[in-house]
Amino acid sequence: MDANQDQGAKELFQGQAQLYKLMFNHLSSMSLKCAIELGIADIIHSHGQAITLSELMRLLVHSGCFKKTKVNGEEEAYGLTAASTLLIKDKPYCLSPTVSVFVDPFFVAPFQSLSIWFKGTELTLWETVHGITFWEFMNQNPAINQRFNEAMASDSEIMTSFVVKSECKQIFEGLGSLVDVGGGDGSFSRIICEAFPGIKCTVLDLPHVVANLPEADNLKYIAGDMFPFIPPADAFLFKLVFHGLGDEDGLKILKKRREAIASNGERGKVIIIDIVINAEEEEHELTETKFLFDIVLSVNSTGKERTESEWAKLFFDAGFSHYKITPIFGMRSLIEVYP
Ligand SMILES: C[S@@+](CC[C@H](N)C(=O)[O-])C[C@H]1O[C@@H](n2cnc3c(N)ncnc32)[C@H](O)[C@@H]1O
Numbered sequence: 001m002d003a004n005q006d007q008g009a010k011e012l013f014q015g016q017a018q019l020y021k022l023m024f025n026h027l028s029s030m031s032l033k034c035a036i037e038l039g040i041a042d043i044i045h046s047h048g049q050a051i052t053l054s055e056l057m058r059l060l061v062h063s064g065c066f067k068k069t070k071v072n073g074e075e076e077a078y079g080l081t082a083a084s085t086l087l088i089k090d091k092p093y094c095l096s097p098t099v100s101v102f103v104d105p106f107f108v109a110p111f112q113s114l115s116i117w118f119k120g121t122e123l124t125l126w127e128t129v130h131g132i133t134f135w136e137f138m139n140q141n142p143a144i145n146q147r148f149n150e151a152m153a154s155d156s157e158i159m160t161s162f163v164v165k166s167e168c169k170q171i172f173e174g175l176g177s178l179v180d181v182g183g184g185d186g187s188f189s190r191i192i193c194e195a196f197p198g199i200k201c202t203v204l205d206l207p208h209v210v211a212n213l214p215e216a217d218n219l220k221y222i223a224g225d226m227f228p229f230i231p232p233a234d235a236f237l238f239k240l241v242f243h244g245l246g247d248e249d250g251l252k253i254l255k256k257r258r259e260a261i262a263s264n265g266e267r268g269k270v271i272i273i274d275i276v277i278n279a280e281e282e283e284h285e286l287t288e289t290k291f292l293f294d295i296v297l298s299v300n301s302t303g304k305e306r307t308e309s310e311w312a313k314l315f316f317d318a319g320f321s322h323y324k325i326t327p328i329f330g331m332r333s334l335i336e337v338y339p
């Protein structure tokens, strides 16, 4: 990649992370609500105007979503930043559908009840509020399922087009087969298949996600559950899948992949694209976005976002011998795991 492309990708991923932060900003106030309902401030203590449009714009400018500028050097106006550029509809990368899913009442509603969940017994807050698990909810609500899958697809498109142009494309070179586990509608694999026609890609996901999707010569879909069965392959890709799994389930999946690699003559690897929390070394705002994601995942699923040492423990406990983390996607990293 040349320096201009590199700069472009950096800006793109910074913009994406910034947009996610804005998308999840309501979690700060919901956490505050929860702290009030649980009486946290009281416990610690006993131990020891309406917004006008211009004010709203001021807030959005302050948060970096838009910038204040001048037209003809005089008139005040609002311009786009890296984040709001990702909201333009007819551009190759548009995150507007993603933002609209994750600020929709069905998604935001559970956060109103954080304190009820803390006092209850359900495994996830999602179940406390919606009565069924996140994936069952998607199965039973086709319109929302479609919007969620489209949001995941736009996330994949941004990332994959970057992967196939950057040095990290070498991790796919020479592969004969790849299973994209929990691969959604296959947007990631579709771009990989086009860039590497020699790779036979299989997307495994739940039936309501992969039903009736068009296959290609080297792109197939399997409707199924990743826990009992994942087909053999030279590489297993998990993009934004482990963050939805607790350590016990994550370990189950990784151990089976380790066994699959052993029965393939120790040939194969696991490729993970996910968040790695690195609060000491990275920018404050990036860590904040990752922490917000952590709340989303621990509320909607049994998962969490992990630090490098938490990831390493999972890999070594599953019997892998080494791994490499490349933090190339703004808030997400590419993790290669080897036997
Ligand atoms: C956050 S989405 C990520 C989708 C895709 N990898 C991407 O990054 O765009 C997680 C995916 O895991 C799938 N999934 C969840 N549980 C699964 C299971 N038990 N077996 C197979 N897929 C599953 C979901 O349907 C969903 O498509």
Ligand SMILES: O=c1cc(-c2ccc(O)cc2)oc2c(O)c(O)ccc12
Binding pocket: 134, 152, 155, 240, 241, 243, 244, 245, 296, 297, 300, 301, 303
């Ligand atoms: O509730 C979620 C949200 C996500 C999610 C949101 C935005 C992205 O760009 C990626 C992922 O992922 C989830 C997930 O993987 C899961 O297992 C349960 C819930 C969610």
